[in-house]
Amino acid sequence: MDIVDKMFQGDRLALARLLSILENNTPEVPLVMSRIQQNQDNGYYIGFTGAPGSGKSTLVDKMILQIRNNNLEVGVVAIDPTSPFSGGAILGDRIRMQNHALDPGVFIRSLATRGSLGGLSRAAKNTARILNASGKDYCIIETVGVGQVEIDIVDTADTTVVVLMPDTGDSIQAIKAGIMEIADIIVVNKADLKGTDQLIADLMLMLHENQRHSWWQVPVIATQADKNIGIKELFEKIEEHKEVLKDTGMLVAKRKEQRVSEFMEIIEQTLLDVILESQKDDSEFCEIINNVMAGLIDPYSAAKKVFGNENLIKRWMMRLSSEILIERRRVDA
Ligand SMILES: Nc1nc2c(ncn2[C@@H]2O[C@H](COP(=O)(O)OP(=O)(O)OP(=O)(O)O)[C@@H](O)[C@H]2O)c(=O)[nH]1
Ligand SMILES: [Mg+2]
Structure with a gap:
């Protein structure tokens, strides 16, 4: 039996080895990807993007628990944890990972690679595909924004969550462009900090003026990820978006x-x-x-x-x- 079959049977070591093949970009990559083609669409892809330090990893950590409480399985790809902006987060990511290390329903992979043009690398996209093919119900992709957000994430994610925090000093105008293009859900994390109400009000106005789809009103959700506040609401909104995408045929089109x-x-x-x-x-x-x-x-x-x-x-x-x-x-x- 080969390594891909083993992965399909739930062998974590085989999964880890396949992911290393992707990361090292060995000549086997095309074969691996063609073997998983039929299974990669089973799960659902959720993207988290936002400025360094906005709380993406903390949110993802809490989302994992939320998903596990619903008895579902989840894979996570965290991209660029070694960027100079987020150097401090590596340790945090590791500690968080340990919380889930013994849970067979969770698989977390951190990748340092970015695409040649700064977007999501092939390895990152393929990693997400394999995690879903391995039978996970959800695959979460965390990627730090170039500027505010990583536009490229929409090529892989079904639901894109843009994470903002108050008091960054950025005017709403400056962050507007990228967010409006890609956000399906906007999270204002660190809602314990001052400036939260103003940011939410600005966002609501901006969304009111720029509605992208008639079938989906982009919601703004306030969270305090470190205290697990707002996570349940966020998960429900993701589920709601998923249902809308399915019902309207948009998921298939996407x-x-x-x-x-x-x-x-x-x-x-x-x-x-x-x-x-x-x-x-x-x-x-x-x-x-x-x-x-x-x-x-x-x-x-x-x-x-x-x-x-x-x-x-x-x-x-x-x-x-x-x-x-x-x-x-x-x-x-
Ligand atoms: N005050 C406050 N701090 C928070 C909240 N959520 C997360 N943090 C803290 O914010 C810091 C950054 O959180 P991370 O989850 O590492 O942020 P990130 O967006 O993943 O950061 P990068 O991966 O470096 O881009 C950590 O010290 C968290 O403990 C919150 O709701 N309120
Ligand atoms: Mg992070």
Whole structure:
């Protein structure tokens, strides 16, 4: 029996090993992902994003308990816990993890990697997919915002929770753009701090002026994560959003969009990798690059030259098919 079968049977060690394969981006990744394809949509994806220190990990920790109290299982991917902004949180994350370490219904993975363009990395997205495929009812993705929020999270999450806190000094205008685009639920955490009422009032006004969907009014929920206040309400709202997504057919539509964007991302990345590789060692390509560098040819004419060069394109095709060959490698236990 191979490692993927073992994971399907609930073997935590096999799950951990598969997640390491993703993190190390070994050549087995495509095979692993194709094996779990049929099962990755079983669970529900919840994204938590927000500024460093807003209380995402504390909220997620309490959400885990909430989900477990409902007798459901949960996987967690915490991304970027080692960012310079959140260095202090690593220890906190570890301590919190220990609270759940003995619970077989919980699996938590911290990832330090980000995507090349700053968004969620492939490894992070794939980790979430595998956690769901392993039979978890929910997969929570915690990602610290670049600025305030991580826009990219909507490509993976079904429900996106944006976590804010009062008194950050940021005007509501500054945080508006990203939040409005992605939030399905807004949490104002640290509701014990001053400025909470003002922030909630500002948010309510902003939401009133920018309603994104006729079928979903984005709620604002005040929480005190460290005291477990507001967590039950948050979980209920997530459930409500999930039901609305299901009833309106939006969940199915969203998953379709996510699959295509994932596919396009892989195509783009593979093409880019091949071109970057050949920039190192393809003498014809290098010559064109050097001419561009010296200003001897304009970039459009140079690009035309590249696409008109059948031999160069053929070499790219050969590299591409060797990339694709990787899929045939096996993942044995
Ligand atoms: N006053 C107050 N502090 C809180 C509350 N919730 C969390 N905290 C504290 O805020 C700090 C940051 O919490 P985390 O949960 O680590 O925040 P985070 O958003 O995960 O932080 P990063 O992962 O570094 O981005 C911790 O010291 C928490 O104990 C709250 O409701 N009120
Ligand atoms: Mg955190």
